[in-house]
Amino acid sequence: MKCALIGLGMVSKTYADAIENSESVDLSLVHARSSDSRRAFLDAFPGLGAKEAASVEEIAASDVDFVIVTTPPNAREAIVRKLVAAGKPILMEKPVERTLEAATGLVTLCEEGGVPLGIVLQHRARPVVADLRARLDALGPLHMVEVNIPWWRPQAYYNEPGRGTYERDGGGVMISQAIHTMDLMLSLTGPVAEVNAMTATTAQHSMESEDFVTAGLRFAGGALGSLFATTASFPGRGETITLHCAKGSARLEAGMLEMHRHDGTSEMVGQAVTSGAGADPMAFTSDWHRWVIEDFAAALAEGRPPMVPGRAALEVHRLIAALERAGAEGRTVTVDEV
Structure with a gap:
């Protein structure tokens, strides 16, 4: 399966390592607000074969099977809304959001839009x-x-x-x-x-x-x-x-x-x-993230809930x-x- 990565902060190296070691998931597109960050990530991980996406809209309109979101929690709502509108399944770094109310809102948004949501709680x-x-x-x-x-x-x-x-x-x-x-x-x-x-x-x-x-x-x-x-x-x-x-x-x-x-x-x-x-x-090892990512991809293929669904988180x-x-x-x- 093909995925995209939105958010290229501290944890992005772990996701890059995880996907690079995966036999079932490939990284197609990456996006961060800074073009310098996007280029630095692609230069650091040329083996992934990923390309730069200039906007969330570009990822939403692409043929990727799902999107990994690792931005800080205060930057997620607008991203999630665009991905839900495009019907893109979302695998999101913890926490879901900053408060229980906001987290519940994002989970409900995905559920009402019929979009699978998984949360990376890799322990x-x-x-x-x-x-x-x-x-x-x-x-x-x-x-x-x-x-x-x-x-x-x-x-x-x-x-x-x-x-x-x-x-x-x-x-x-x-x-x-x-x-x-x-x-x-x-x-x-x-x-x-x-x-x-x-x-x-x-x-x-x-x-x-x-x-x-x-x-x-x-x-x-x-x-x-x-x-x-x-x-x-x-x-x-x-x-x-x-x-x-x-x-x-x-x-x-x-x-x-x-x-x-x-x-x-x-x-x-x-x-x-x-x-x-x-x-x-x-x-820490990137294997735990790899297993969560691969489980999410398998869950999409099999039509089952992922390891940690949004509602469970x-x-x-x-x-x-x-x-x-x-x-x-x-x-x-x-x-x-x-």
Whole structure:
């Protein structure tokens, strides 16, 4: 299948590597507002054989099978409207938009236009996640969840204009970094019913939004949980999800799965990988993106939903909105009220 790429910022190299290594997807067109950016990207990746598109309209009128959108979230609505009008399926970098309301609007726009929408939340594509899903039922009912995301970003990261602002990004650590782990958690645990939270900006950073959140979670299924996420934990360590069940526990850390059962048996699966936890936010393999892209292409060919449909991605947006409200108002917030 042929795709186009709109948005040639920091993450575009990951998409270029992913598509270059794909046997089922080719990149035909690329677009960014700056012609210099377009030419620099094409010069950096001549093996892709892609061509420059001067406008979104040119991509909308082309014969590409789908479009990948990686622009900052504040630049997406107009792009999505043009692509929906042209009937082009869209695979979009997280987050969907800056707020739950705006994200819901984009998802609804695509649904009403009959245009497939997938969201790149690539942590779901890690092979070790499939290993965990295959073993999870045998551990019995879920009782408790621990999520830790002790990441690091230097101040230079937030010095880029707009980064960590509500106007461009929609927030800080939750919507820009922790969203991956929180989405993966929800796909394993089911929905959260209510939250308590403290959100703040540490003295480590000068930025508009939060770089620190700690929260208590009550899941719809009855389990309890804790969440800690930050970009102020130098030098940055891998994120973990630990599920405590009736018959044992499962701990997921990037590419590794560690299981301990009450019968005394244990198991280690996978291999250690980096996930962008430290100063270099792009220090992770492009394979996860490649698998998401290839799944989206296959979903179009097979007429099925992609790995993370737009509507499904709203669940993590809803959780983030609940945590933001709980932190701002200092009270327990039910997720259904946001």
